[in-house]
Amino acid sequence: MSESNEIPIFRRGFGLKEQVREDLAQDYRSRLIEEIRSRGNRLQVGDLTILLAKEFGFCYGVERAVDYAYETKKQFPQRRVFLTTELIHNPRVNNNLREMGIGFLNGPGEGDCSIDDLTPQDVVIIAAFGTQVPEMDRLQKKGCVLVDATCGSVVLVWKRVEQYGRDGFTAIVHGNYKHEETRATVSRATQFPQGRYLVVWDKPEAQRVCDYIRTGKDKAGFLKYFDGKCSEGFDPDRDLLRVGVANQTTMLSSDSLEIGAMLKRAMADRYGAAALGEHFRSFDTICSATQDRQDAMLEMVKQKLDLAIIIGGFNSSNTGHLCEIASQYCPAYHIDEASGILSDCRIRHKPVGRTEPIVTEDWLPAGKLTIGVTAGASTPNRVIGDAIERLLEIRGYALAEEGLVR
Ligand code: SF4
Structure with a gap:
């Protein structure tokens, strides 16, 4: 905790890591991803070979921010808790936080409370991207408890x-x-x-x-x-x-x-x-996490992929850049969730350089395929695992029959 103008700002969590570990695992862990990692980031099922990039998904800054948000809710169960904006650019995570009763000062949507209406009893979590200096000044003047999840x-x-x-x-x-x-x-x-x-x-x-x-x-x-x-x-x-x-x-x-x-x-x-x-x-x-994910993407696409799937929020900058790298080597599809894989004929994805998703037909060739999979720094393993499960499903494979678990 640090002091600024007498107002406490919490920057190191609340020492509740153990207490939130189970909730975090339940919301974001994927046994399927752990299994693929244990097989050298490669999964062979029938005529599908799925390669997983060496570095993908949650980075240190995002893990810390998500952890702080869960800890904050535990620390202040009776108080109103708000985020300055989306904690990170992932819809699953932001929806989970909303379901936990955490509101938003800005987006998604209109926001649940304005800074003017905050009271010293309220708790505000600053998102992983940080906040602008004038907004920080206004929050400090309101005297609310601040939890700073800005990435180092x-x-x-x-x-x-x-x-x-x-x-x-x-x-x-x-x-x-x-x-x-x-x-x-x-x-x-x-x-x-x-x-x-x-x-x-x-x-x-x-x-x-x-x-x-x-x-x-x-x-x-x-x-x-x-x-x-x-x-x-x-x-x-x-x-x-x-x-x-x-x-x-x-x-x-x-x-x-x-x-x-x-x-x-x-x-x-x-x-x-x-x-x-x-x-x-x-x-x-x-940041090193972005660099590592870009390097791993480059290494993976050089292995002659038939196509690549990149998973992450459509407003996630680093996810978009991973798709940009892949698209120089093979067809690349940036999806936000497993539900973007509509069928073996249709996929809803955001092409490089576009702001809105589109639906592409006939995206998945028949026969033997090698598919590269990666995810941006704000994508939980659970979301990646769901997308791989969906990929198997549209080709007629069920996890249980392959001896795999979710
Ligand atoms: S992508 Fe980099 S800067 Fe952004 S939260 Fe992750 S580690 Fe921090």
């Missing part, structure tokens, strides 16, 4: 961005400007008088920034394009003189590295390599 890897990015703001470097963040984590991160920059930020989503957007750095042309067009993706009053002539690069922890790491290199070259072209230290800073802030 996100806090590391904040420290980097704060340093940029303190030193008068504009933070250029590779991320989704609408994502909770990126909103929280950029709010760290603007705490400082000279703190500025600009969010770039991909390489074409980074190229626009590089072009401006090199030529200084079309300021109006630049500001129009980045409207809403930069700090208030952003002036590229002033705010691109000194830049520091960071990234949302769950981006595609190869893209992040390339964007950092593009900006570095642009700054070197503009100011000369000798002066680069005064104008450019960079720090790779992809």
